[in-house]
Structures are given as C-alpha cells and as structure tokens.
Amino acid sequence: MRKKRVLIIDDEYEIRSLLANYIQRMEGYEPSLAKDLEEGLSLARNNEFEHILCDYYLNPDSEGPEGTAVEFLQRAKAEGIGSNIIVMSGKAEVDKAVEVTKLGAVDYLAKPITFAQLEFVLKRAEERAKLYRENIQLKQQVEEKYSFSNIIARSPQMERIFNVIEKVKDYKTTVLVTGESGTGKELVSRALHFNSIRKHAPFVAVNCGGIPENLLESELFGHVKGAFTDAVRSKKGLFEEAQGGTLFLDEIGELPLSLQVKLLRVLQEHEIRPVGDNKTIKVDVRIVAATARDLGELVRQGKFREDLYYRINVLTIVIPPLRERKEDIRLLIDHFIKKYNKVIKPKKVVGVSPEAMQVLMNYKWPGNVRELENVIERALVLTEHDTIQVEDLPVSLHSLDVPASTGGQEEFIPESLSIKKNAKKMESKLISIALAKTKGNKTQAAQLLEISLPALLYKMKEYGLTS
Ligand SMILES: Nc1ncnc2c1ncn2[C@@H]1O[C@H](COP(=O)(O)OP(=O)(O)OP(=O)(O)O)[C@@H](O)[C@H]1O
Ligand SMILES: [Mg+2]
Incomplete structure (x- = not known):
C-alpha cells in the first residue's frame, strides 16, 4: 500500500526530528521535513502530502526568514494545495486555534505533542476528509437524481414531464409547451432539443411577441435582395438557421394572424419561401412552441387560427405552477x-x-x-x-x-x-x-x-x- 506522506514544517531541529520519529513509528506513514515557510511551500506544491504539520511561528528569533502558519495557510489555500493542514503552537491558545481553523486548518495541536495525540489528530483529519468527500459525492448524486438537463424537480408531475421528454425527444412532431410565466417552458424546450438526436444542430429561439409584425416574416423565412426598401442584401431566415435542429417559437399566441397561415404551410409542406423569392427551400426543422396563454381561448376569440391550433396541439406538455408542486x-x-x-x-x-x-x-x-x-x-x-x-x-x-x-x-x-x-x-x-x-x-x-x-x-x- 502507498504510504501516506506527512510534511513537517518547523524551525526547530529537535521538534522536526521528534515528529519525524513519531511518524515513522506509525504504520503506513512517511515524513518529509522543511525548516521554513518557503521550503515548506515548495515541497507542498510539488508533492502529494496527506497531512502538513505547520508550526505557528516560524523562525521568530533565529537567522532564517520569518513566517507564520497564517501566511502558510493563506498561500497554500490560494495555490489550491489540498492537504490537511494542522497547525502547532507553543501553548494552547483558543484565539489562535480559531484564527487558523477559519483559514482552513483542519486541527490545532499544542506543544509538547505526544505520540498518541499526533496519531489521534491525523486519524481524525482523515476521517473528516473522507466524510467530506462522501458528502460531496452524495450531494452530486442527489443533484443528478433530481435534475434533467438543468431542470431541478422531484415532484411526480415533473417526473412525468421528464418521462414525456424522454419519449418524444427524437420525433419530429411539433410539441407545444404551456404553463404560467416562469414555470420553465423554455428550459423544457431546450431539454427536448439537447437530449435529442438533433442536439448537434442549432436550437434557435424566437420570441413571436418581441418582433414587430412587419419584420417577423423576414426574420422567420428570410428575404432576397431588393425584397423591400431596406433589403440591400439577401438574408437567411431563422428556419434556415435552425436547419436540422429545433426552432423554438416562444409566445406562439402572439404570432400575427397573417403569419399563422404561413407557419401552417411550413408545418404541412416542410418548406419555406423567403420574402420576395419565387422559389421555396426545403427545411428539416423540429418546431417547439410555447405559450403562457390559453390558446383555446384565443381560438374562440378569433385571434388564433383553429387549423394551426390543431396542428401544433398534437403533443402538449403542461408545466404545473410551482404552488401545485411544493415538493420542488x-x-x-x-x-x-x-x-x-x-x-x-x-x-x-x-x-x-x-x-x-x-x-x-x-x-x-x-x-x-x-x-x-x-x-x-x-x-x-x-x-x-x-x-x-x-x-x-x-x-x-x-x-x-x-x-x-x-x-x-x-x-x-x-x-x-x-x-x-x-x-x-x-x-x-x-x-x-x-x-x-x-x-x-x-x-x-x-x-x-x-x-x-x-x-x-x-x-x-x-x-x-x-x-
Ligand atoms: N425546474 C427548474 N429548475 C431550475 N431552474 C428552473 C426551473 N424552472 C425554471 N427555472 C428557471 O426559472 C427561470 C424561468 O424559466 P423559463 O424561462 O424556462 O420559464 P418560462 O416558462 O419560459 O417563462 P416565461 O413564460 O416568463 O417566458 C429560468 O431562469 C430558469 O432557468
Ligand atoms: Mg419563456
């Protein structure tokens, strides 16, 4: 078995040899020695130490460079040195112990240090490090268990939605995602795309309510040069940008009636006609639409075409409001x-x-x-x-x-x-x-x-x- 390495940083030769002797007596451990802060840091940087025992005052009266365990801790933590750092001091001082633990020391030992004390402190540090690692692992597992493409949820309603996403992700069928504002409609739509076979092609989002009606058509379908006054060059539409991938039509309820007809045609023919063009272009795009509004009601009010409604309402994912899934x-x-x-x-x-x-x-x-x-x-x-x-x-x-x-x-x-x-x-x-x-x-x-x-x-x- 690989030996656990322990670095001892102390300016006093006697302490270094005493502690090295203790470490050698403990089975499966191996000591290394440093006499000041710089030497200690350089060794810690270049080796994998399980533990570092660092004296609080390094060289206060002798010739060598001065330093303290506080400085060592700060620099070691800043450099990402992950060893268990245990600080030693001449006598038991509570405020020193508090100070160094705040800086990330795992323990504090007052001199004179006995063999039994040292052994106990090292074992305790290892036990804590193990618990810490297990805790992190456990948290990650919990996170993974309850998350699906960044969607965090554990409620049965949301679990059903995860299942639906799994089932329908690879089909080209249009999906309608509904739910109150802020329930995660866009998140679910992204999950549909990024878990599907289309994930390497683009996910293009467009807010149907956010673009003026006269620009929306050319945004979606593109235009040819000279199609209208400002069309100095031809431009690809979002349908073409999303070729092979997914086009996310957010706030579909806001889509102007004139464009609803055109969208319906795209869904039926799988082709688009850029503004001012007499040719059509084949598109392979999966449509995911979202709305916070009641589309059925918009149909009754004559604001949304019934034929388009039936076309996009084939597969609907309804995200419940948060107050109905308190577990989440x-x-x-x-x-x-x-x-x-x-x-x-x-x-x-x-x-x-x-x-x-x-x-x-x-x-x-x-x-x-x-x-x-x-x-x-x-x-x-x-x-x-x-x-x-x-x-x-x-x-x-x-x-x-x-x-x-x-x-x-x-x-x-x-x-x-x-x-x-x-x-x-x-x-x-x-x-x-x-x-x-x-x-x-x-x-x-x-x-x-x-x-x-x-x-x-x-x-x-x-x-x-x-x-
Ligand atoms: N289950 C969830 N887990 C983690 N974050 C979530 C979850 N649901 C929503 N969010 C976060 O809440 C915010 C709103 O989500 P999103 O934009 O998907 O909602 P929406 O339904 O599209 O809202 P709106 O109708 O206002 O457009 C985002 O920052 C999103 O990351
Ligand atoms: Mg949204």
Missing part, C-alpha cells in the same frame, strides 16, 4: 442558494431558517420558479447571517398570507386620491399585518416593516393600534 420548492431553494453562493462572494449561505422556510412554502408564487430564483438571489445579497431569515425576504411574500383576523382579505378601496391620507391608511394596515404575523411581537414587527421600534410605537399610538 425546497430542492429549488437549495439549488439557487448553491448557484448564487458561487456568484455573490464571499457570502456562504447554508440554508433557510425554519420561519423563512415557512413563508417560502406558504407563498403562492405567481411568478413561479423565476420569482423564486429572484427572491433567493436577493436574500443572499441582503442577509447578514448564514441562513436566510424572514427579514431577508420581500415584504410582499409574507403580507399575502395574512391571518384572516386582521381583515387582510378585504380590498383596499381609496375614498379619495389624496396620497397623504391613503399613505397613512396603508401604513396603518401594514402595521396591523406585521403585528398579526408576529403575534404582537413589536421588535419583530418593526423589523418586518423596516422601521425602528420607537417609530413603530409612535405610529401605533397615532393610528390607535394595539397589538
């Missing part, structure tokens, strides 16, 4: 915390307080996953704790689930347009809601309201409110 909320929160921890440095948020979790679970999420993502990102920026607190969440999240006793259900109908009068009414209302939510705890209510406690007390008196 926790998983998504974890996912977004991890995502934004990486972006918003040096924050390290580990989770959500139980109270905040309750607010997040009770909220109705009209903006679905997109809204949840924004709320988590915002909370990570605002929070001063390692878990997200209720006060890190937007007020709108907790004032919507107002206890009935506060009269929160009744609508706010202004008697006049006076901002001054209405602002007072609104203020008084927000205060009663906050007091109801915190069961009369004025300190917490003031936090929710983002005002000081004296200000709250003053306003309660002014509005005649009791808690």
Whole structure:
C-alpha cells in the first residue's frame, strides 16, 4: 500500500526530528521535513502530502526568514494545495486555534505533542476528509437524481414531464409547451432539443411577441435582395438557421394572424419561401412552441387560427405552477442558494431558517420558479447571517398570507386620491399585518416593516393600534 506522506514544517531541529520519529513509528506513514515557510511551500506544491504539520511561528528569533502558519495557510489555500493542514503552537491558545481553523486548518495541536495525540489528530483529519468527500459525492448524486438537463424537480408531475421528454425527444412532431410565466417552458424546450438526436444542430429561439409584425416574416423565412426598401442584401431566415435542429417559437399566441397561415404551410409542406423569392427551400426543422396563454381561448376569440391550433396541439406538455408542486420548492431553494453562493462572494449561505422556510412554502408564487430564483438571489445579497431569515425576504411574500383576523382579505378601496391620507391608511394596515404575523411581537414587527421600534410605537399610538 502507498504510504501516506506527512510534511513537517518547523524551525526547530529537535521538534522536526521528534515528529519525524513519531511518524515513522506509525504504520503506513512517511515524513518529509522543511525548516521554513518557503521550503515548506515548495515541497507542498510539488508533492502529494496527506497531512502538513505547520508550526505557528516560524523562525521568530533565529537567522532564517520569518513566517507564520497564517501566511502558510493563506498561500497554500490560494495555490489550491489540498492537504490537511494542522497547525502547532507553543501553548494552547483558543484565539489562535480559531484564527487558523477559519483559514482552513483542519486541527490545532499544542506543544509538547505526544505520540498518541499526533496519531489521534491525523486519524481524525482523515476521517473528516473522507466524510467530506462522501458528502460531496452524495450531494452530486442527489443533484443528478433530481435534475434533467438543468431542470431541478422531484415532484411526480415533473417526473412525468421528464418521462414525456424522454419519449418524444427524437420525433419530429411539433410539441407545444404551456404553463404560467416562469414555470420553465423554455428550459423544457431546450431539454427536448439537447437530449435529442438533433442536439448537434442549432436550437434557435424566437420570441413571436418581441418582433414587430412587419419584420417577423423576414426574420422567420428570410428575404432576397431588393425584397423591400431596406433589403440591400439577401438574408437567411431563422428556419434556415435552425436547419436540422429545433426552432423554438416562444409566445406562439402572439404570432400575427397573417403569419399563422404561413407557419401552417411550413408545418404541412416542410418548406419555406423567403420574402420576395419565387422559389421555396426545403427545411428539416423540429418546431417547439410555447405559450403562457390559453390558446383555446384565443381560438374562440378569433385571434388564433383553429387549423394551426390543431396542428401544433398534437403533443402538449403542461408545466404545473410551482404552488401545485411544493415538493420542488425546497430542492429549488437549495439549488439557487448553491448557484448564487458561487456568484455573490464571499457570502456562504447554508440554508433557510425554519420561519423563512415557512413563508417560502406558504407563498403562492405567481411568478413561479423565476420569482423564486429572484427572491433567493436577493436574500443572499441582503442577509447578514448564514441562513436566510424572514427579514431577508420581500415584504410582499409574507403580507399575502395574512391571518384572516386582521381583515387582510378585504380590498383596499381609496375614498379619495389624496396620497397623504391613503399613505397613512396603508401604513396603518401594514402595521396591523406585521403585528398579526408576529403575534404582537413589536421588535419583530418593526423589523418586518423596516422601521425602528420607537417609530413603530409612535405610529401605533397615532393610528390607535394595539397589538
Ligand atoms: N425546474 C427548474 N429548475 C431550475 N431552474 C428552473 C426551473 N424552472 C425554471 N427555472 C428557471 O426559472 C427561470 C424561468 O424559466 P423559463 O424561462 O424556462 O420559464 P418560462 O416558462 O419560459 O417563462 P416565461 O413564460 O416568463 O417566458 C429560468 O431562469 C430558469 O432557468
Ligand atoms: Mg419563456
């Protein structure tokens, strides 16, 4: 078996030889020695050490260069040296131990060090490193288990959607993806493409509501030179750009009626005609369309052609709103915390307080996953704790689930347009809601309201409110 290598960095010869002797007595270990920081770093850089034992003060009084374990830790971590670093010091000092563990040392040993102590600390470090690795592996497995092409979900409804994607991904049949705003329609459409045999060809997305009607036709089908005033050269349309791949028609409900006819023809004939051209071009493109609107209703209103509706409504994936699949909320929160921890440095948020979790679970999420993502990102920026607190969440999240006793259900109908009068009414209302939510705890209510406690007390008196 390969021996575990241990690097000993100490300016005192006696300590180095004592520790080397200990290490040699331990089965399966092999010591290396360094007398100062630079020598230690250079060895650590070029070798795979399981452990590094580093003295706190290196060369404080002797001739050699000075250094401390703090500097060693900082430089070793910056260089990505992954060994277990254990700091040794002349005596047990709690603040030193805290300081070095914050910098990434796995343990702290006070001299004089006995054989048994050293053996115990090394074994403990190895045990921890093993747990850490297993934990990371486990987390990755969980992530993989509940994710399909970046779609994080564990609810049975979403699992059914994953199955449908698996089944239909390789067919050319048009797929219609529907769901409220922010439920992940585009994500699902991308998953359909990037898991299909078409994945090496382009995925081209177009927002049918985002391009003026007079430009949309040439965007989709292209045009020839001179087709209209600005057409100084011919241009390929998005259908041709997506050749062999997938064209994602987002907000299909917004497609103008004139283009609906043309799209229907493409779906039937598999060919397009660029604006101003008399020839047609064969296209092999899979269409995935998405809409947050009720297409059936648009058909009834005469805004969407019935024949096109039937043509694209062959295979429909309906993504349920987030409030109907609460199992996914926790998983998504974890996912977004991890995502934004990486972006918003040096924050390290580990989770959500139980109270905040309750607010997040009770909220109705009209903006679905997109809204949840924004709320988590915002909370990570605002929070001063390692878990997200209720006060890190937007007020709108907790004032919507107002206890009935506060009269929160009744609508706010202004008697006049006076901002001054209405602002007072609104203020008084927000205060009663906050007091109801915190069961009369004025300190917490003031936090929710983002005002000081004296200000709250003053306003309660002014509005005649009791808690
Ligand atoms: N299940 C999910 N897992 C991870 N991220 C998700 C999930 N669902 C949605 N998102 C994220 O939420 C955001 C909105 O998703 P997407 O754009 O796909 O929604 P949409 O239904 O197309 O919304 P809209 O109707 O507003 O266009 C994106 O940032 C997306 O990555
Ligand atoms: Mg979208």
